[in-house]
Amino acid sequence: MSGFNGRSYPGLVGMLDGRKRRNLALSIVAVIVITVFLYMAQNGFILDAYGVRILRLCAVYSICALSLNLIQGYTGQFSLGSAGFMALGAYVTSILSMTDANREAVYYLKPMAPWLMKIHLDYGIALILGGVLAGLVALLIGIPVLRLKGDYLSIATLGFSEIIRIVLNNAQSISNGATGLKNIDPTANIWWCFCALVLVLLFMTRLFHSSYGRAFLAIRDDEVAAEAMGISIFKHKMMAFVASAVIAGIGGGLMASVLGAVTPVLFRHMMSYDILLIMVLGGTGTMTGALLGGFIYIIAKEALRFMDSGFAIGFIQVPAIAGLRMVMFSVLLMIVVLFYHKGLSGGKEFSWDRLFGFPKKIAARFSKKSEKAGAGK
Amino acid sequence: MSVLRTEHVTMRFGGVTAVDDLNLHVEKGEIVAVIGPNGAGKTTAFNQITGVYTPTEGKIFLEPVNSSQEVDITGMRPDKIVSMGIARTFQNIRLFSKQTVLDNVLIAQHLHVKSTLPGAIFYWPNYCKEEKAMREKAMHLLERVGLADNCGDLATSLPYGLQRRLEIARALATNPKLLLLDEPAAGMNPTETLELTHFVREIRDEFQLTILLIEHHMQIIMDISDRIYVLEFGKTIADGVPAEIQNNQRVIDAYLGVVEDA
Structure with a gap:
């Protein structure tokens, strides 16, 4: 018996090792393929400027969805x-890194505040400062707001988000008011966006393998029990809220650079809902979900553009209705919520094993269905 | 000196007085039971001691971990009270349902983590040491309660009796001096109940605990407890050693008389 065990055990370990080795190899290949793809895209080999812009937006929206995931998921x-x-990040980053010539051109209604005129920063530093400022504001907002729970919390945060937007709308000499900022340097190329995305992913992976991440999850699962286990609820909610705001600020800073122009209108509550939609679509509480959601949402939003300008299904001519594609998204979201309530990621993180197990799972599901149908007859 | 002492603790919800002038004390190493019919205010008393409710009147004193000086803990935040050495379990099990068995025990050790958030994220050596120690302690506790083999399972996938044990392991992970058990034997069969009795005594000796428990199973209470407090409609109607309580006419009328076969 022991001989049998002795022989079979290394075999089992070998098999497991083999699988691990395969996964490692696949991961390395995937990283190389993605890097090469991004390199070629950045240098205009595969995608045109439009495609590159969409790719950058995908990464930016994913970052924002990850930020929401941190606090909500x-x-x-x-x-x-x-x-x-996001608005705070976008404005701080853009204002601080804008050139003097551009500043004069943009602030034509009322010149920029003199103290602000003196500050010139590199895009990278401005981006970090944008995140930091968003974090600081979150710290202030969090003190009253994080005492609320559930729906009340979401209404209060929505309100504060509107306050930020209205301040930006009226602080003419700082944010240029409703006219917004134009000609923002497109510094945030593919590398900026995807490096930021990878850094955020690394941060969150580490966080949720640490004791603090476990405390966050405990608060999500059962606040009363978490508190009874000695976790300071307010302190940890605050940490998550601030971390989430910093990431959102960085996402906003990147977004401003990708879009080239920002106005306060861009950051209305609709933006929060977009981010929420991405997160729910991909799967709340998973990083895979935020990535899936971000890429699918942005690409589909562009791909469905034809719906807004009228199209034909066979003989039926659909007239041009602005916003029809957003209706499409609502339908898509309803389908996801009804049939995949854990989102497209299924509430689980990506792994090669799951990917390879997927065809089998589908096959199993179909054979079960046909069995049922057979039994019915 | 008492590990826990309450002075005239009263809890009113509107016109209802859930706990009325509770004066209890628990000495070091004792196992003290609080009994009483449904709605007698037992769990409310627990919630006051653990900081979930602030008493309407009265004071609660605790002798914290690593100290022999009594501290007034009335109205303190629950997490503060836990860090001073009171851990609890819940009447209706409240495990972190989406976490593994191991993570449940790890979460309960978070309050002792000294590293900062950046330290934890950037693998600073201090944090790595802490994490390793936490895992070792968690595995030790799980071995102790017989759950080491289940450490990777989802907490809610465990059978009921094991979930209770996990809840106790989780409470122990906070390093308590005083352990409050809210109906630990609820829903257990006689064998499990007997096991639990031994288990509670064992952990009391092994971890040098003082235990305050709420229970309905008369058998457990008579077996296990050094002293008993009997509540009825929030009032303490009797206290004493099990033999006294068994023969106390008021208790029999209020409680034992009703449940003859318990």
């Missing part, structure tokens, strides 16, 4: 303030 606090923090 992982910590269970339903915040609808994403747009406000």
